[in-house]
Every structure is written in structure tokens, then in C-alpha cells.
Amino acid sequence: MSTMGNSTNIFWQESPIGKLERQKLLNQKGCVVWITGLSGSGKSTLACSLSRELYTRGKLSYILDGDNLRHGLNKDLGFKADDRTENIRRVGEVAKLFADTGLICIASLISPYRKDRDACRAMLPDANFIEARLLEDGLHEHVRQEIQKAFTSLHVLERLKIFSPYLDLISLHSRSYIQPGFTGIDDPYEPPLNCEIEIQQKDGDCPTPGAMAGEVVSYLEEKGWDVYQQASGSNM
Numbered sequence: 001m002s003t004m005g006n007s008t009n010i011f012w013q014e015s016p017i018g019k020l021e022r023q024k025l026l027n028q029k030g031c032v033v034w035i036t037g038l039s040g041s042g043k044s045t046l047a048c049s050l051s052r053e054l055y056t057r058g059k060l061s062y063i064l065d066g067d068n069l070r071h072g073l074n075k076d077l078g079f080k081a082d083d084r085t086e087n088i089r090r091v092g093e094v095a096k097l098f099a100d101t102g103l104i105c106i107a108s109l110i111s112p113y114r115k116d117r118d119a120c121r122a123m124l125p126d127a128n129f130i131e132a133r134l135l136e137d138g139l140h141e142h143v144r145q146e147i148q149k150a151f152t153s154l155h156v157l158e159r160l161k162i163f164s165p166y167l168d169l170i171s172l173h174s175r176s177y178i179q180p181g182f183t184g185i186d187d188p189y190e191p192p193l194n195c196e197i198e199i200q201q202k203d204g205d206c207p208t209p210g211a212m213a214g215e216v217v218s219y220l221e222e223k224g225w226d227v228y229q230q231a232s233g234s235n236m
């Protein structure tokens with residue numbers, strides 16, 4: 001482990017262009033949208049849909065997806081509690097840098113431990129960390145209803161076709177049953193107590209990816225994250 005934290009001869013170097021200038025250039029405010037939820041709850045789907053939605057509105061975002069980062073930056077980490085904590089800490093630090101560039105950084109990780117997510121929140125100025133929790137019930141209910149429909153009304157071949165869009169989800173759940181230490185099966189997931197956004201089913205329906213992204217975009221618009229305003233505070 002690094003001993004950097006204890007060094008006394010390391011000094012902060014100021015950059016000539018600050019966050020305010022960068023935000024003004026981009027006409028948006030840098031923040032972190034942190035998407036948390038169980039495996040298969042739709043985190044990556046929401047992250048991609050949100051990034052696309054923001055792009056069409058002329059807003060620059062960047063996705064930090066847990067799966068992808070585990071191919072590079074975090075390839076030395078596994079799924080034991082300490083590794084997950086270090087995984088989240090590193091992504092929190094990277095997300096903080098991205099937000100400082102003026103980007104809307106979308107971090108999408110299971111991030112099962114509340115204290116780790118809260119530590120990332122604490123790295124940023126107030127309100128720059130927007131936690132969005134995906135409640136998996138909507139998606140699972142959607143799959144359940146599709147399976148039920150397939151078995152009650154269709155020919156066998158058509159039934160099989162119905163399953164094809166969910167092969168990922170089915171394989172994920174199958175894997176989770178044979179792999180020890182899987183979040184939500186035999187490893188804990190601690191839901192946020194007070195997150196900014198909670199996405200769940202409405203009237204038994206799973207929201208479409210576009211609708212999920214819409215909920216986050218509405219939040220950002222309502223709070224003014226999508227547009228830079230000189231008067232809106234120096235620290236944002």
C-alpha cells in the first residue's frame with residue numbers, strides 16, 4: 001500500500017484554468033450520478049440511456065461502469081469486502097476528477113456497502129453527488145410477466161423466442177446461484193437510506209430505459225445541473 005498519505009513534502013499544484021471556466025465552456029455543471037443496485041437491476045442500461053439522452057441535449061457525460069473498470073484500473077481487485085471497498089474508493093476518486101472537468105460523470109457499480117458510497121459522496125462538494133438506486137423488482141417483475149405470458153398463451157417455439165432477450169439476465173442469475181459471495185445471494189447489499197433518485201416499477205410495469213433516463217434528466221434539470229449559471233454558486 002502507498003505511504004503517500006503520510007508524506008509531508010507533497011504540495012497541491014493549482015491549475016491555471018479552474019472548474020468554473022471549464023463549466024462555462026461546456027455550459028453545464030460537473031457532477032456525479034452514482035447508480036447503485038444489484039447485478040441485473042439495469043445499471044448499465046440506465047447509464048447508457050442517460051448518457052445518450054444527455055448527448056442529444058448537448059451535454060457531455062462519461063460512464064464509469066464497474067464491469068469495464070474491472071478490465072483495467074481495477075483488474076487487480078476481486079469481490080471480497082476489502083476489494084469492493086477499494087474498487088468503490090478508486091472509482092469515487094476518478095469520478096471526482098471527471099466532475100471537476102465539468103462533465104456529468106455517470107458511475108454505475110453495484111457498490112453494495114453504504115459506507116463506501118457515502119465516502120464517495122463525502123469526496124465532493126455538497127449536492128454534487130446524486131445517488132440513484134435501481135430497485136430490481138421492476139425488471140424482475142417484467143421478466144416474470146413475460147415468462148408467464150409465454151407459458152399461458154404461446155406455441156412452444158414462440159415461447160423460446162420470448163426468452164431470447166433475457167438470456168443475459170437468465171445466465172446472470174444462473175451464475176449467481178453457483179458462484180459463492182454473489183451480491184444479493186450470499187453477499188450483502190445495503191440500500192441507500194436517503195438517495196436522491198429511486199427508480200422502480202410503476203403500476204407493476206418496468207420503466208423503459210428511456211423512461212429511467214428521463215427520471216434522472218428531470219432531476220438534473222430541476223436542480224440546474226444541466227446548465228451553467230454564473231450566479232449559481234462558486235463551488236459547483
Ligand SMILES: Nc1ncnc2c1ncn2[C@@H]1O[C@H](COP(=O)(O)OS(=O)(=O)O)[C@@H](OP(=O)(O)O)[C@H]1O
Nearest residue numbers: 039040066067079084087109110111112181182183
Ligand atoms: N461475487 C460477485 N458479486 C457481484 N458481482 C459479481 C461477482 N462476481 C462477478 N460479478 C460481476 O461483476 C460485476 C460487478 O462489478 P462491480 O465493480 O460493480 O461490483 S462492486 O461494486 O465492487 O460490488 C457484476 O456486473 P453487473 O451485473 O453489471 O452488476 C457481475 O456480473
Ligand SMILES: Nc1ncnc2c1ncn2[C@@H]1O[C@H](COP(=O)(O)OP(=O)(O)O)[C@@H](O)[C@H]1O
Nearest residue numbers: 038039040041042043044045168169207208209
Ligand atoms: N428497463 C428495462 N427494460 C427491459 N429490459 C431491461 C431494462 N433494463 C435492463 N434490462 C435488461 O436486463 C439485463 C440486465 O441489465 P443491465 O443493465 O446489464 O444490468 P446491470 O448493469 O445492473 O447488471 C440486460 O439484458 C438488459 O437488456
